Amino acid sequence: MxxxxxxxxxxxxxxxxxxxxxxxxxxxxxxxxxxxxxxxxxxxxxxxxxxxxxxxGLISCHTHLSVVFPFSDTDEREDPAVTAYRSATRAHQALQAGITTIRCVHEQNRADLSLRRAAARGWISAPRIRGAGRAISTVGGHGEGAATAYATGEEEFYRAAAAEIAAGADHVKIFINGGLAKAGEHYDSQEMADEEIRGVVRAARDSDKYVVAHSGESIAIRQALAQGVTSFEHAYRLDEETARRMVGPDIFLTPTLCVTRSESWMRANHFEEHSIQQALAAADDHLLSIQRAIRAGVTLVNGTDYPPGDLVDGVPAAVHEMLLMAEAGLTPLQALQSVSTQAARLLRIDDHVxxxxxxxxxxxxxxxxxxxxxxxxxxxxxxxxxxxxxxxxxx
CATH class of the missing domain: 2.30.40.10 (Urease, subunit C, domain 1)
Incomplete structure (x- = not known):
């Protein structure tokens, strides 16, 4: 052709x-x-x-195809077939929107790994998928109630990470901070001990994989950097010193500015009011944090947290995120690289994608x-x- x-x-x-x-x-x-x-x-x-x-084609690095809105409607015992149908629909929408590669960073019932196999056989139309399977959470942590895996202590976290890798995961997702979704939750709460993070990193390195950390603020990011984590999500509150420590060829930040700057989309998708208000309250700090990361020279990649083909203010979420990153200070070329060359480097496919x-x-x-x-x-x-x-x- x-x-x-x-x-x-x-x-x-x-x-x-x-x-x-x-x-x-x-x-x-x-x-x-x-x-x-x-x-x-x-x-x-x-x-x-x-x-x-x-x-x-666009690459979206923070995707949840199986997510349910509002989050409180998640059924942790959901039939895997139902999860797969919902996820396949969103994968198809993403591809139609021009997103040809996605990185999933937690899917209920490991739907991402199932969809990847189905797409390889030509059974569904979907982007190229790099999957995490299930994220791993502390008991009572940010991931509780979202059909994640649970662990306590270094060896349990090692075994949990090894289980996702054995199931076919390309990377391992953990939560080192709280988030914005639950009532009373806050992103500055630290949720994992050093040895627990170390257990996950050890399991990942044993299989030549890497660790993705849901990370809200600087203290936990520095903690995770010290243990060998290389991929960070959100950074709602990032200070200049931590941003400087994140500068390096193998360290990546996915800002997900969509999360705190998409009120109309959240309301259209029936988010609970406390989730909306917590997200909006974090918006100013979030933007300032990403601007600090840009000034420091941190490598940024595009990711939405939302299904990337969903329309936000009339454009696919992945495009909306790109425009927000440009507003934060990326040049047009840097914004394009965040969804192409830099994203491909993070996913370790930059030699052919x-x-x-x-x-x-x-x-x-x-x-x-x-x-x-x-x-x-x-x-x-x-x-x-x-x-x-x-x-x-x-x-």
């Missing part, structure tokens, strides 16, 4: 490649980015992009305008291609 009359954004360098043709081979990988199809390519499928801008270049998987989206000039171009994604197959739209 050839995509012709395209302007291509090199998200690694920011270079604009105008009037190009992109060839995707039968294996779904990009073969060539050329000035035009060669003579003799007339028999190939040709899609005229008509001057639109081609980008890599996250760029429009030969050898990479043909996951592509097309937008009308130049996103390096105006990120609002991402509000209208007109074409979605996954591994060389057109998912939605045509020029």
């Amino acid at each position: 050839w995509l012709v009359n395209a302007n291509v954004v090199d998200v690694l360098t920011g270079e604009k490649l105008r009037d190009r043709a992109v060839q995707i081979g039968p294996d779904g990988r990009i073969v060539e980015v050329a000035s035009a199809p060669p003579v003799g390519a007339a028999d190939a499928q040709v899609v005229d992009v008509a001057g639109r801008w081609l980008l890599p 996250g760029q429009v270049r030969p050898g990479y998987v043909g996951d592509l989206i097309a937008v009308d305008g130049d996103p390096l000039d105006d990120l609002d171009a991402l509000r209208h994604i007109s074409l979605v291609v996954q591994a060389g197959s057109i998912i939605r739209g045509a020029a």
Whole structure:
């Protein structure tokens, strides 16, 4: 297949490649980015992009496909088939929205791992999935009531993490702080001891995996950094010293600004009032924290906490998050990298996903305008291609 009359954004360098043709081979990988199809390519499928801008498919790094709203409606004994149906619907919506890869960071009944197997067999239409299975929570902690795994002490946490990895998890999710969802809960409460975090990190490293930490504030983030955690979520209150400690090639922060800046979406999805008010009350600190992270040079990746294909203020949540990150101080190129090259590095797939270049998987989206000039171009994604197959739209 050839995509012709395209302007291509090199998200690694920011270079604009105008009037190009992109060839995707039968294996779904990009073969060539050329000035035009060669003579003799007339028999190939040709899609005229008509001057639109081609980008890599979006990568969302903090996803819950199985989540129930309001959170209090979660049934920890839910039939796994029901969980799978709900999750598959949201996965399909995400792919239609241009999100071609997702990282799940806790799914009830390990729905992410089931969907990944189903997608590999062609039974469902879904993004590429990197899954955690179930997150691991302390008893009475942030994850209680959300169908997580529970543990106490270093060895229990080690065994719980090893169980998720044995089930097929690509990474392990823990909660080192409280959150914003439950009445009376607060994100500055520390929930894991050093040795418990150490047990999870040890299990992850034994299988060449990494640990993802729900993290609300600086003390717990420094604690987790010292134990070897490399992927942090939220950072509602982050001080400058902790931000400086987070700077490094293998440490990532997923801001999830959506969580504290999407009141209309929360109300439309029947969030309980205490959850809404706690989220809104954290919004100013959250924004200032992410601005500190940007100034320090922390590597940021895109993640929504919400299903990434859900519409928030009229755009997919993953795009909404990108726009919020730009408002916080990312340049358009950095915002695009947060959902492509940097996200792919975090997921350890950057050798074949996250760029429009030969050898990479043909996951592509097309937008009308130049996103390096105006990120609002991402509000209208007109074409979605996954591994060389057109998912939605045509020029």
